[in-house]
Structures are given as structure tokens and as C-alpha cells.
Amino acid sequence: MNTTVIKTGAPMREADMNDATPKMEIRGVSKTYTTRKSETYALETTDLSIGTGEFVTIVGPSGCGKSTLMMIAAGLEEPSTGEILVDGSPAGPAGPKRSVVFQRFALFPSETVAQNIGFGLSVAHVSKVERTERIKEQLTLMGLEQFRNSYPKELSGGMQQRVAIARALIVRPEILLMDEPFAALDAQTRTVMQEEVSRLHRRMQSTVFFITHSVEEAVYLADRVVVMSKRPGRIKKEISIPHDAPWRTGDIEDAMTYGDFNELRKEIWDLVREEITTH
Amino acid sequence: MTQIKSASSTRNRSVRVASQPFVYGAVTLLCVLAAWFLATDVLHLVGSSFLPSPVTVIATLFGLTVQPFAGATLMGHLGLSLARWALGVGAGILLGVLLGIVLAWLPPVRAAVTPIFEVLRYIPPFAWVPIAVLWLGASMSAQALVVFIAAFPPCVINTQLGVSTVDPILTNAARTLGAPPMTILRRVVVPVAAPSIFTGARIAVSNGWMALVGAELIVGKEGLGFLIAQGQFNGDVAMIFVGIIVIGIVGTLIDFLIARAEVWTLPWKTDSK
Ligand SMILES: Nc1ncnc2c1ncn2[C@@H]1O[C@H](COP(=O)(O)OP(=O)(O)OP(=O)(O)O)[C@@H](O)[C@H]1O
Ligand SMILES: [Mg+2]
Numbered sequence: 001m002n003t004t005v006i007k008t009g010a011p012m013r014e015a016d017m018n019d020a021t022p023k024m025e026i027r028g029v030s031k032t033y034t035t036r037k038s039e040t041y042a043l044e045t046t047d048l049s050i051g052t053g054e055f056v057t058i059v060g061p062s063g064c065g066k067s068t069l070m071m072i073a074a075g076l077e078e079p080s081t082g083e084i085l086v087d088g089s090p091a092g093p094a095g096p097k098r099s100v101v102f103q104r105f106a107l108f109p110s111e112t113v114a115q116n117i118g119f120g121l122s123v124a125h126v127s128k129v130e131r132t133e134r135i136k137e138q139l140t141l142m143g144l145e146q147f148r149n150s151y152p153k154e155l156s157g158g159m160q161q162r163v164a165i166a167r168a169l170i171v172r173p174e175i176l177l178m179d180e181p182f183a184a185l186d187a188q189t190r191t192v193m194q195e196e197v198s199r200l201h202r203r204m205q206s207t208v209f210f211i212t213h214s215v216e217e218a219v220y221l222a223d224r225v226v227v228m229s230k231r232p233g234r235i236k237k238e239i240s241i242p243h244d245a246p247w248r249t250g251d252i253e254d255a256m257t258y259g260d261f262n263e264l265r266k267e268i269w270d271l272v273r274e275e276i277t278t279h
Numbered sequence: 280m281t282q283i284k285s286a287s288s289t290r291n292r293s294v295r296v297a298s299q300p301f302v303y304g305a306v307t308l309l310c311v312l313a314a315w316f317l318a319t320d321v322l323h324l325v326g327s328s329f330l331p332s333p334v335t336v337i338a339t340l341f342g343l344t345v346q347p348f349a350g351a352t353l354m355g356h357l358g359l360s361l362a363r364w365a366l367g368v369g370a371g372i373l374l375g376v377l378l379g380i381v382l383a384w385l386p387p388v389r390a391a392v393t394p395i396f397e398v399l400r401y402i403p404p405f406a407w408v409p410i411a412v413l414w415l416g417a418s419m420s421a422q423a424l425v426v427f428i429a430a431f432p433p434c435v436i437n438t439q440l441g442v443s444t445v446d447p448i449l450t451n452a453a454r455t456l457g458a459p460p461m462t463i464l465r466r467v468v469v470p471v472a473a474p475s476i477f478t479g480a481r482i483a484v485s486n487g488w489m490a491l492v493g494a495e496l497i498v499g500k501e502g503l504g505f506l507i508a509q510g511q512f513n514g515d516v517a518m519i520f521v522g523i524i525v526i527g528i529v530g531t532l533i534d535f536l537i538a539r540a541e542v543w544t545l546p547w548k549t550d551s552k
């Protein structure tokens with residue numbers, strides 16, 4: 001099953017990569033937050049192109065502006081300079097084309113798990129029958145069937161995070177923006193979710209922009225890893241991961257048994273560590 | 280499942296804990312009644328023209344329920360008072376919540392309206408009674424306007440507070456899922472701000488009730504406040520007490536009902552009160 005997906009998926013991706021217009025383009029974007037008391041220079045001028053169906057992961061020290069970059073990419077925060085292009089034209093306001101999984105889940109407290117997951121479908125006036133069907137599919141995928149009628153505050157952090165992921169996936173976004181989506185999960189669930197996201201990405205060919213603190217996760221999931229410097233953030237290095245990397249079909253535990261994987265991991269980890277230890 | 284179970288057991292426990300103060304309260308109330316009865320009917324410590332006995336008061340109360348006074352029975356007066364109150368409080372809550380949302384969402388409007396609002400807020404509702412009578416006549420609407428003036432500010436303030444403290448990450452999440460502003464308001468902002476809105480409504484309800492009785496004492500030809508004023512005018516102390524007691528009981532009931540309404544409408548906030 002997995003191999004056939006790769007066989008049909010790989011040529012498509014190759015074609016897309018050569019395509020002149022990237023799916024999303026971050027062009028000359030910088031950000032300075034101005035509050036009454038102070039100014040924070042959060043993000044230096046940044047350029048980044050993400051191809052259709054590409055999976056880009058971002059790593060960098062805490063506070064370097066990763067979430068800021070994602071908020072701007074989502075259309076939720078105004079950049080101080082620069083612009084975001086989607087399919088070659090200005091991206092405009094936030095919308096379901098660019099779905100977001102927030103670092104702090106952001107579940108709607110007054111709605112049940114099922115209502116939260118179905119939110120994007122009900123505002124898009126998807127028929128009740130289809131909505132129920134797709135909500136059920138997500139509940140099963142995330143192992144949340146039992147909690148469909150629970151409220152977010154009745155769930156553990158890991159379950160809340162799964163609801164947040166399901167809510168973002170159900171709208172079948174062209175671009176999926178995920179801010180440390182697996183941070184609150186236990187190790188086993190995280191492994192399962194990583195495989196799931198990897199599989200979903202290959203199946204749906206959605207473009208993914210994924211922030212993480214875990215270098216392994218970054219290498220395992222990515223077509224390209226972007227390393228950011230400490231604040232004010234700037235892109236320090238971009239490292240492409242081969243399409244045919246052998247670890248793509250297994251889980252992350254398997255991946256760590258590959259020498260190439262560990263070399264990449266070490267290279268990236270050293271780049272990140274420089275940013276944490278230098279003052 | 281376990282979580283749901285534990286949530287309901289917490290609720291049961293809180294009911295049990297709550298029933299104990301209720302017993303204490305009932306005992307205290309009985310003691311007060313007994314002391315009152317002793318001081319008047321048994322020991323005759325105070326003259327009946329100062330403090331009528333509870334028996335007289337109850338008799339007057341029942342008398343008033345069958346025998347109309349000034350064109351209406353006790354129920355009639357109560358009904359009229361409630362109608363004025365409902366009109367004023369209803370309008371106060373409706374417009375107050377709307378204005379509160381507008382003020383929280385539109386900073387320019389807030390900047391423009393807040394100074395006027397701050398000044399108006401410190402004028403006691405009763406100061407408006409003569410104006411209300413001048414504009415609307417001493418009928419239903421004058422008292423309702425005074426109730427409105429008492430009920431409106433707490434709704435505006437608490438709604439604005441509730442709406443402006445809704446975490447922007449929630450409205451952002453709704454935006455990325457494609458929700459238009461009105462949907463965000465209805466499904467995210469208002470529910471999250473609801474506890475604060477309820478607080479405002481509760482204050483509005485009790486402020487409105489007090490303002491109503493005050494206004495009725497001053498003007499009008501019916502209502503519970505009018506009964507008290509007539510009791511004073513005719514030297515009928517028992518009637519004054521009937522008015523006071525009915526006002527207290529109805530006020531308590533109203534507050535209890537709105538507290539229940541909050542629990543019913545916010546099932547996702549089980550441990551809130
Ligand atoms: N709304 C805001 N107002 C002012 N300053 C902000 C705001 N949001 C972020 N910042 C500042 O911008 C900088 C970058 O923040 P950001 O959240 O983008 O970092 P991050 O890389 O996502 O960090 P982490 O890995 O800890 O999530 C920080 O110094 C932060 O304090
Ligand atoms: Mg962050």
C-alpha cells in the first residue's frame with residue numbers, strides 16, 4: 001500500500017517542484033511587535049518558497065519567531081514588511097485554504113468535540129449527512145469516538161491536541177500550518193500521529209508547514225528542514241531530504257536505525273545547538 | 280466516561296453541601312418569625328401601629344389577594360410591577376449586551392461613547408424619575424424607563440469586559456476555518472463571554488427590581504411600591520409589611536431563576552458556580 005502511494009506520488013511531486021509558481025511564497029517578510037512599553041524585533045527579513053505538496057519543517061530555539069512566521073503565513077498577523085503569496089497571488093485574509101493547528105490548541109470551549117471538529121464544515125454549509133460522515137471519520141482516525149460529546153475542558157492535553165488536528169484536517173486544506181502539533185502527546189501517540197500525518201500528506205498532496213522542537217521529527221517528516229537562528233529569527237540553513245529516503249515508509253523508531261537519518265539529525269542538531277549556546 | 284461520571288458526582292456533592300446552609304437559613308428565618316410573634320402578639324413589647332404582628336400581616340396579605348385595593352388585588356399589583364420590571368430589564372439586557380459587544384469590538388466607538396457613559400452611570404436611577412414622568416407620564420413606561428436606567432449599565436460593562444477578554448486565538452482559529460464575523464460572534468465570542476454577560480444580567484435584574492420599587496414609591500397608581508406608599512399614607516402598617524415581604528420574596532425568586540438559567544444554558548461550564 002505504502003509503496004504504491006510513493007510510486008504514484010513521487011513523479012507528481014517532481015513535476016510540482018519544477019513548477020515555476022510555488023504553492024506558498026513568503027517574500028521579504030519581517031516582524032517587529034510594538035507594544036506600549038517596548039518593541040520586539042521578532043523576525044528578520046525572511047524569504048521562503050514552499051512547493052505544492054512539499055512538507056517543510058522548521059526548527060529553531062524558543063522565541064526565535066517560528067510561531068510569528070506561521071501566524072503571518074496564515075494571514076492572522078500583519079507582517080511589518082513583505083507579503084505572502086499563495087499560487088502566485090497575494091494570499092489575502094485567513095481562510096480554510098490555509099488551515100492552522102495552533103501551539104495552544106485553541107478549541108472552542110462551549111462546543112463538544114464533534115462540534116469543534118465539524119466547525120469548518122458547518123460554516124462552509126456542508127450537508128449534514130456528509131458532515132456527520134466526515135466527523136465520524138476524523139473521530140475514528142484520532143481515537144476520539146468515546147469523547148465525541150465531551151467538552152474540551154473534560155479532555156487531557158493530548159486529546160485536546162488531537163481534536164485540534166482533526167479540526168484542521170477535516171476541511172482538507174491546500175496548505176496545512178502546524179505549530180508544534182505533537183508537543184503535548186505521549187511518546188506512543190506521537191509516533192502514531194507522525195506516521196498518520198506523513199501518510200495523509202502523501203495521500204492528499206497537501207502542502208505542509210510544520211514547526212517542531214524535535215529534530216528527529218523534523219527530519220523524519222520533511223522534504224526540507226529549515227533551521228532558524230535565535231531572535232530576531234532568520235533562516236540559517238535549509239536542508240533537503242531525499243524523496244526516496246528509505247525511512248519514509250516506516251515509523252520514526254525505524255528511521256533512527258538508518259545511518260543517513262542519524263547523520264542528518266546530527267547535522268541539524270548541531271546547527272540548532274549553536275543558536276542555543278551562543279550568547 | 281470516567282470524567283463525565285466524576286463531574287456529576289462533584290455536582291451531587293455540591294448540592295449536598297449547599298443544602299446545609301439552606302437548613303441554617305430556614306432555622307434563622309423561623310427564629311426571626313418567632314421573635315416577631317413573641318414581641319408583638321405575646322409580650323406586646325411594641326404597639327401594633329409600629330410593628331403589626333405576623334398574624335395581622337399574613338391576614339392582610341390574604342385579604343389583599345381577594346379584595347382589590349385601588350383597583351387591583353395583590354396579584355394585580357404584583358403583575359403590574361413585574362411587567363414594568365420585565366420591560367425595563369429586558370430592554371436593558373438586550374441593548375446593554377449589544378452595546379457591550381459593539382464597545383468591545385470597535386475601539387473608535389468605545390472611545391467616543393465611554394466618557395458620556397461614565398458620567399451617566401453615576402447618576403442614580405431615581406434622579407431620572409421626574410424626567411421619566413415628564414416624558415412618558417406616570418404610567419407603565421415611566422417606571423420601566425427608570426428600571427432600564429438601572430439595568431443597562433451593568434450589562435454594558437460586564438458584556439464589554441467578557442467580550443474583550445475572549446482569547447484572540449479562538450477568534451483566529453474560527454477565522455482560519457472560514458467563519459464569517461457574525462458566526463464568530465455567535466459561536467465563539469458570545470458563548471465564551473456568556474458567564475460575564477450573565478453576571479451583568481444578574482446585577483441588572485436586582486438593580487432593576489430595586490429601582491422599580493423606588494420609582495413606584497414616588498409615582499404611579501398601582502404596583503408593589505404604590506401599596507407601600509398607600510400603607511404609609513393611610514397609616515396601614517400591615518400593608519407596608521405586605522409590600523416589603525412580597526418584594527423580598529419575588530426578588531429572591533427572580534435571582535434564583537436567573538442563576539438556574541445560567542447553569543442550564545452553560546452546560547460546558549459545570550463547575551462555574
Ligand atoms: N503578540 C506579541 N506581542 C509582542 N511580542 C510578541 C508577540 N508574539 C510574540 N512576541 C515576541 O516575539 C518573539 C518570537 O515569538 P514566537 O512566539 O514567534 O517564538 P517561537 O519561535 O514560536 O517560540 P517557541 O518555540 O517558544 O514557541 C518572542 O520574543 C515573543 O516574546
Ligand atoms: Mg511558538
